[in-house]
Amino acid sequence: ELNGLAPCQVWRNIQEETDQKAQAEADKLVYDMGFALSEDAARAKYGEGWSRRGQAGAAPAAPQPALPVQPAASFAQALAPADPVAAATDALERAAAPEWxxxxxHLQALVDAADSADTVRAAIEQAYGALDTADLTRLLAAAFALAELKGLDAARAEAEHA
Structure with a gap:
């Protein structure tokens, strides 16, 4: 205390920086699946100073995702409706395949070089134990958001046709 006053407390609110590259990749995946980010959402996510390219007021047309080709139905078979979630899942699987x-x-090389299960466990822990999970967390959050959007779209489409 100084002159009867308690000392003030000073602190900083330190936030982890967002990985804009991962966000942009997630946005591109969602865009490629047929969704468009609104101008307001883009400004909220990436900051002020952004505007649409090209003609003022004309929004660029979003490319339509390719519909999966279904085999022709035989005489007694009906065609099953196309599953947009399956198409999105297939696209994500193809995009992630090289990384996986x-x-x-790498895991196979670790197993081949090891002489026991304990050696394999130790090698995997050494190789991946300090792995930063922030990117995976952001990717999973984007995937869950996409799943929610797909669910909302399916419910909307179902309500329109009811």
Whole structure:
């Protein structure tokens, strides 16, 4: 205390920086699946100073995702409706396949070089124990948001056709 006053407390609110590259990649995946980010949402996410390219007031047309090709139905079979979630899942799987293959190859090399299960466990822990999970967390959050959007779209489409 100084002159009967308690000392003030000073602190900083330190926030972890957002990974804008991961956000942009997630936004591109969502855009490629047929959704568009509104101008207000883009400004909120990436900051002020952004505007649409091209003609003022004309929004660029979003590319339509390719519909999966279904085999022709035989005489007694009906065609099943296209599943947009399956198409999105397939697209994500194809995009992630090279990265997962590198992880699998590395894990296989660790297993091949080890002489016991304990050696494998120690090698995996050494290789991946300090792995930053922030990118994975952001990717999973984007995937859950996409799943929610797909669910809302499916419910809307179902309500329109009811």
């Amino acid at each position: 293959q590198r992880v699998v190859d």
